[in-house]
Amino acid sequence: MSQYFVLPDLLPALPELFLLFMGLVVLLVSIGKKSSAQTVAFALTQLTLLLTFVLVIRGVSSEIEYTFSNMFVRDMLADFLKALVCLTVVMTLSYSRRYLVERVAIPMGEYCALSLLATLGMMVMISANHFLPLYLGLEIMSLSLYAMTALNRNDATATEAAMKYFVLGALASGFLLYGMSLVYGVTGSLEISEIAMRTGGKLYVEGMDKTPLVFGLVFIVAGLAFKLGVVPFHMWLPDVYHGAPTAATLFIAAAPKLATFAIVIRLLVDGLLPLYEDWQSMLMLLAVLSMGFGNIVAIAQRNIKRMLAYSAIAHMGFVLLGLCCGVVAGGDQRLHAYSSSLFYMVAYLLATLAAFGLIMMLSRAGFESDRLDDFKGLNQRSPWLAVMMMMLMLSMAGIPILFGFFAKFAILSAVVAAGYYWLAVLAVIFSLVGAFYYLRLIKIMYFDEAPADALPIEVPFSTRVLFSVNSLAVVLIGVFPQNVMVMCASAFYHSYQFQPY
């Protein structure tokens, strides 16, 4: 064996390698023009994602493993997030299938291949312990998403959305890179755990002025805020949600949020914890602005995709609220705050998946069903879909006994534990504002009469089952939240047991 080159331990990265390989296979398969090739590509994609999920699950252990010269880390948190990403993408694609088939302009094969590559990017982001793979993963994901948004190239709004997404996304990446380079300049390292040690040393042992570090931090936070879509870096989000084909909207709204959550944790909590006072106050500001702006502007929307976009902004504000209460509370409460954010993220994902799933179920070729008025009298047309959608909306509004309530409950408990009572009150007031537009959708579905010319609802049985399972999960986790809470908590507890802080 050569002493200059040691083959890295590939085992921790096995799911990613498998996914990469299969992504290329699907790309090859999708070249076929026949519709059967598209079907094969779709089936292969789903199979790949499920197998990746299995690989991730099989690799779960409470040990923390590093590989590729410490660039890549595999811990419980990464496993949990990756498993979640795989499942989310599987569900996203299942909901999207009929939507994509009916819209012939969108090539199914390419869409599948891009989905796999985006998933690969997310998984690399989740496992990054170094600025380079982190940025690499982010760009793999982002570029795939830009392409997915623009796949329907004859549609002007979709193209506009893709353009906006690309330009602003590139700007955000630039911010992030610039911030990283400043941190590198101060600490001389790109490895995240190394950076944490060196910044701690420089600040507390050498007594270095922290201005250059904070300067870098500002850019990093701004870049992350762009990717997460929180105010004031949210401008791309409503337009992209609105303009993109609903399938792509769902894709963007779901799994990438998890990956971005992961890099927020990796960069801020893992890497720059010594600067927590600074980034916590930044996150707090972003959180309050997002909750306020998102919830208030959502009220004015007549398009459900835009409404959900603003609601997503508000939800991300809530997630940040958990993150900015971590260190203040100290001890176990710190991890509790982070795991609350993760728990909230899961609640958001489940509700978002099903809500966009329903929009796609109600749509037809040439009819997007994305106006609020398209939901009029849904209770008369299909009581089951209506009651499930009601549960989703109530969950998003944070009403017991649904998943979303316990998500808000967990976040608020973290905020109260940190002693930010005024913040808890603000969050509560903005939730109240938010409840208005969720209730309005319920009103539209239940209190209004269905238009006479409403199309009959034809939903394939499998999609109906998926939607029901998904929505019932929102209810059931609301009734029995313990297991999911413990899962989120243990993801953090096992990943941070050896941390000095």
Add this chain to the structure above:
Amino acid sequence: MSSYPLLSLAIWIPIFVGLFVLAVSGLAKSWHPRGLALFGALAGLTVTLPLYTGFDIASAAIQFEEFSPWIPHFNVFYRLGVDGISMWFIILNSLITVLVVLAGWKIERQAAQYYAAFLIMSGLMNGIFSALDGALFYVFFEASLIPLYLIIGVWGGSNRVYAALKFFLYTLLGSLLFLVALLYLFFQSGHSFDLLVWRDLPLTLTEQTWIFFAFLLAFAVKVPMFPVHTWLPDAHVEAPTGGSVVLAAIALKLGAYGLIRFSLPITPDASQTFAGLMIALSLIAVVYIGLVALMQTDMKKLVAYSSIAHMGFVTLGFFLFSELGVEGALVQMISHGFVSGAMFLCIGVLYDRMHSRQIADYGGVINTMPKFAVFFMLFAMANAGLPATSGFVGEFMVILAAVGFNFWIAAAAASTLVFGAAYTLWMYKRVIFGAVANEHVQALSDISRREFFILAILALCVLGMGVYPKPFTEVMHVSVQELLAHVALGKIQ
């Protein structure tokens, strides 16, 4: 004492029957679910009766306790139990549910959802009255908004959307701050949501003040107290008859129940400090809202305002901190459940026939509906607080307690006897007596056997409680004494 988990049954039987009704109606479209719904409501009522027969009136302790972990991650327990304060409300609620299902017997529009909403709400209400864990209470408390929101919004009147939203958002505002207070107590008490732990948790006056007002906002909206009462007339007017009945008979009790279950035991010192404020707000409700009721032209609105005035009596009784006052307030709550429920049912009887709630559209109803007029008379008298009806007992006890506290407060409170009689009887006179007003009234048919049965049950309750209130007061006695001793002791060392 029974070994069955009676409280769980009282909560879950209605909820599961409600869900079952929904499920079956999804499969069999033509089937009318009224029979099954009635069965669920009756089963729910049956399991609550042993609560009274098996209740130990000599003990202030929690009885029929059930205890199992629910969310260990947050130390939340599924902990149920009743004491003398809460026991009657569970039975009252289950009884009202039966009557509401009967009252909605003829409903055709989305009947399954209608019954399911009432049954599920009944279960949730039972949960509120029996929860001994703060988080569990909160879950039931807020979840009960959903069915009522739908009841008002789907089966309500012309302005139902506005009323339903106003109802929901108003109540949600209060309860969300309540949640923050609960979380604060959770951390102060070393990670516990147990009401009994919170009861003995020492808190400074500043802490108590904040918590008191957070609680107050949640409960004052529900009671409703002046000045956060404005949602109630809207909600009542737009709700269907059953919705109004449940709203008046049960939902209004939640706020007052919260005050006595949370505010008094957990923040005793703040409760005493701000008793003056509470008494003032209560008197405003009694006097001012009584005058407002006098001016109403819509029968439902009139009864809604009279409900607010009556609930003013309840909050007044609580904050006099005397045994007579608190017991009187509790009796008043139960009595108001019967009386206001009956009043709304009577108005519903008229509305079903005339499709109008305007007093001006009626007149001389006694000529065409004599049986109905008798019942309506009885309930109107009870609403006005006539002796030998249940309405008298509670008001009398509270006024007596007020006399012992301060003469002028008692005098102001006693004015309700005048105003209450004035607005109720004046309405009664305009609707029932006189010559037949128009051909619609001429065409009215008297109450059916079903309606007779519903009103007769309530009439029996009203008269029985008015003549012999002991079964109610003796149950409360020890629990109230113990609560008042705790409040008098305070928490500040």
